[in-house]
Amino acid sequence: MAGKATRQQIVDAADQLFYSQGFDHTSFADIAAAVEISRGNFYYHFRTKDEILDAVIAKRLADRQALLASWDERGGTAQQRIACFIRIVIINQSKIMAWGCPVGTLTSELEKLEHASRNRANEIMALFRDWLVARFEEMGSGAAAQEHALHVLSWSQGVATLAQTFKDEAFVRREVEQILAWLEDLADGERSKDF
């Protein structure tokens, strides 16, 4: 097995384990077992646990950037692309019900640990925020774009947390319909400004 492939396998396994078990609760032994390498070999690829965390954060950031870029490249109105973001909670419903939002739960955990990399993890949330701000500006929200972006992002975190607690599919569906209706009304309002 090539070195790069092993390193990638470690990052992928750690990504999944940090999500499902939490960062602090995941041990080297857990990751090593998932990749099927010895703990000793582990340290050839990463010197510390924090280095793995940084690699996982970098991977998550890159993954989300690629996801957002794919929505932008597919074209469509700003409203349609914001709707793509909203529908993540349905597409990833089963994972969210088991482990919550991968972004929100990591930032929350690292904040509590006062971990040195917590600001780097927060950058993933900031990536979503800034992308949403740009989309709302595109929609014509102007100075309110920041407010609307944070509103949608906050909505997604609330839905994820309650979905994880109560595992209520109907709740998630209703909330998606409601925020999509809100978005529709907002888009209508912005368009009517032009007259």
Next chain:
Amino acid sequence: MAGKATRQQIVDAADQLFYSQGFDHTSFADIAAAVEISRGNFYYHFRTKDEILDAVIAKRLADRQALLASWDERGGTAQQRIACFIRIVIINQSKIMAWGCPVGTLTSELEKLEHASRNRANEIMALFRDWLVARFEEMGSGAAAQEHALHVLSWSQGVATLAQTFKDEAFVRREVEQILAWLEDLADGERSKDF
């Protein structure tokens, strides 16, 4: 120092530490240091860490029940009492910005750990939900009471998560104003049904 007082001190210290550091990351040594007793003495009061968790969950449940009861006893309309719930995110703003929502972050952590007590922790969230359902029914929301209750609860979790990540006071204030306006509109709507 009386036994009961020591036990209570342990529960109070564990409550705070589980909130600020997380359950898994808090050790007996941490709690013992906070209460200023030896680790050995610790086991006279609690046999396992899980027993302390159960005591903390019971305390949090009782505290919230008392809080909700105090709002009900103070009187006022259902709308005004729901507004009390909404304003928690402002009253507890500094704690929420540091450590998130004590209820949401605990349920999230215990779900990831697949901890045996996770359903007991979820009962605290269910307590808020059921109280909100009763208040929306009182307001005249009928079958939509459950939906409105989960909407407000979800809102609170989203605001708490984003407040912890971005520490943006203006965001919290705006979200509170918006949901209070939504609640006002809803109350107006329910009242007009009577005619």
Next chain:
DNA sequence: GTCTATATAGTGATAGAC
């Protein structure tokens, strides 16, 4: 009720053989 001393298992991390 409180303490010290200790058992046992798991943690992150290192050294060195292959």
Next chain:
DNA sequence: GTCTATCACTATATAGAC
């Protein structure tokens, strides 16, 4: 690049003195 063996440390938990 991968392994085994090992270290220092911390964790939960117990035993027994006071």
